[in-house]
Amino acid sequence: MVDSDKIKNSLIDEFYNEEQGKVDKNAEYSDEYRDFKSVLNSAGEKMDVLNDDIFDFDIDTLSIIEQGEFIRENRKVKKEFIFFVLLSTIILSLYAIAIIILGSKILIISQMIIASIAPWIIIPVLVIKRKRSEA
CATH class of the missing domain: 1.20.5 (Single alpha-helices involved in coiled-coils or other helix-helix interfaces)
Known part of the structure; x- marks a missing residue:
């Protein structure tokens, strides 16, 4: 039987396109050779998936922040406007009542x-x- 470390090292070298060590032809047909080669191929496929640009998001955080500030400012303006209308209505009503009563x-x-x-x-x-x- 061929040494398993030699088989694994030669397969790893082959996988990374490095200098390949010489392995017997009989070792290429062994179960250990085929199993380790399938493990390397599946690992290579998983790494290829990670190399794809699947995380290419185009998020404009500055515009999101600006929109949030715009919404907050609009709410504040609406509250101030409602407060102003209510307060002025109350003051003018009291003023009109005072004029009617006092002359x-x-x-x-x-x-x-x-x-x-x-x-x-x-x-x-x-x-x-x-x-x-x-x-």
Whole structure:
């Protein structure tokens, strides 16, 4: 019987197209030779599958992130708009009720108060909001 290590080494050399050792012709017909050669061939087929470009994905992560930020920004804008509409409706309703109950003098007095106090309230609020959005 031919040495099994010599058979395996010669088959491995043949598989990798390296210098082939000389093996008896009788060894080529042995069961051990055929079994090991089939193992090498199946391993080669599995490696060929891995060499194919099956993992060629074209994923644009930047556009996905931009879409997510766009959706988040749209939700935030919608919430702020709804809050603004509700708050302004409530304020104007209360203002109208106050004019009806207290008379038209309250309209003139409130306009003067709003015109003089509003800049002192609006400007600091906008500055604080801008600093929060930058951070």
